Amino acid sequence: MNLSKSKTFLTYLGIAIISMAGVYSCTSSDDDGGITTDDGDGTGTTELHAAFADFDSNNVTIMLSGTTVIIESNGLPNHTSPYWSNTTARSAVDPMGNTLTTPAAAVNHPLYVDPTVTSFANMAPGNIDDFNGSYSLTIPASPTLATSSSSTGLGAIGIAVSGSMIYNDEEGPNVPLDSAVGSLDYTAAHTGPQSYHYHLEPKAFSDDDDALVGIIGDGFFIYGRKCNSTGTYPTDLDASGGHTSTTQHTTTAEYHYHIENTTYLNQYYIIFPGDYQGIPNNIQ
């Protein structure tokens, strides 16, 4: 993990240096461990947030370009799952009644683990490595709150630190998540039309803690159910699970979200059931 983080750091350090080639300014680390670089257009400095160092550097590439951050991911998770290719064929019936077969692979993927909280009979069609993912999210380096919130839609609404996508609390048009919970793996993810994605607290990297979970499409980070600023569950959250405080990544209070600390179906926690409080950008 430390190696992974340092690689991410080196990746964006390298990008920051490359982006400044031919520019007269210098680079320095600030108190938060982020990289500060003059954007070269005279409007001041732009910093790549220290939290980006928590993203898996094998799956996610983070680039700072002027006052914009471009996050690209292959969509693959950096952790184990029963949804990696494996030697057990399975079939599922889609809402239209079609049987979708996921064939057996010759060997188990190194990150494959047997299903525990789900089962082959309940798993969604398609394995992680069947999806040749390419996802890109472009956000302002310093996102701002919008004058009014906006609802999230189907598909990716955020990118997790693992490399995979974050979805909201819907499984499809007129398909409530409730009916799909049985297909979620131990870290509350399954495969879908476009990618492996999380709906609920992703226990592979956030389990009742303050860990960084990922970034939402409006550019704000989302953390686990606890906040580093107090060490416990925040009590001042808005309707989207957001508030402004310090985190483990910044000594300056800033807006961020938390996984909703309200049980869903008596045992789960939905990552992001609310609206965007910032200006949403598409993950494409």
Ligand SMILES: [Zn+2]
């Ligand atoms: Zn889903």
Ligand SMILES: [Zn+2]
């Ligand atoms: Zn917080």
